[in-house]
Amino acid sequence: MTTINIICVDDQREVLSAVVRDLAPLASYFNIEECESAGECEELLDELDANGERVALIISDHVMPVKTGVQLLTDLANEPRFRSIRKILLTGLATHADTIKAVNQAHIDHYLEKAWDGAELLQISKQLLTEFVVEQGLDYQDYLSVLDAPTLYKLIQ
Numbered sequence: 001m002t003t004i005n006i007i008c009v010d011d012q013r014e015v016l017s018a019v020v021r022d023l024a025p026l027a028s029y030f031n032i033e034e035c036e037s038a039g040e041c042e043e044l045l046d047e048l049d050a051n052g053e054r055v056a057l058i059i060s061d062h063v064m065p066v067k068t069g070v071q072l073l074t075d076l077a078n079e080p081r082f083r084s085i086r087k088i089l090l091t092g093l094a095t096h097a098d099t100i101k102a103v104n105q106a107h108i109d110h111y112l113e114k115a116w117d118g119a120e121l122l123q124i125s126k127q128l129l130t131e132f133v134v135e136q137g138l139d140y141q142d143y144l145s146v147l148d149a150p151t152l153y154k155l156i157q
Contacts, residue, residue: 002138003053006125007044009035009069010061010090015114019059019090022118023125029146030056030129038067042075045082055085056132057125062091062102073106084136086128090116127151 006023010016016034023032031053035041041058048055058076060069069089076082089102092114102108110124126148133140133147134155140147 003031004029004129004133004138005031005033005048005053005055006057006059006129007033007035007041007055008059009038009041009064009072011036011064012061015061018118019121022116022121023059025122026125026129026146029143037064038069038072041072045076049081054136055082056129057086057088059088059090059121059125062089063093070102070106073102073108077105077107084132086132088112088121088124088128090114090121123148131155 008016008019020032033044035044060072062069073087087108088110089108090112109128130147130151133143
């Protein structure tokens with residue numbers, strides 16, 4: 001089975017821990033990585049790419065020092081190696097202009113406000129992971145117990 005990674009990015013350790021806890025049901029099938037800054041995320045992406053590993057999903061906060069989540073996700077949208085990554089912006093402080101930039105330039109797949117509902121974050125993540133697995137031509141049978149069945153059904157029809 002191919003190693004598929006999920007990267008969670010937030011400069012607040014307690015928020016990062018909460019996101020990872022909400023994604024725990026996926027941990028048997030997907031490697032969940034934690035980064036406390038955009039720079040740390042970019043280094044991890046380069047390392048995973050160099051090792052031939054795939055990144056399916058990034059869940060990022062917006063307001064972080066040095067580089068915002070929207071800047072990070074926009075850079076990834078413009079980098080051919082990472083265009084297939086699904087992106088969730090999870091934030092409580094994005095302005096209207098930030099949100100527009102996230103949609104138009106970063107091409108985010110979903111926007112959630114803090115405080116989020118853990119079950120909703122898990123469900124959205126499952127849907128996006130299902131899209132990734134199918135679009136990458138991976139054997140979805142390996143991941144059936146954690147993929148989103150309705151999304152899978154639509155994609156394989």
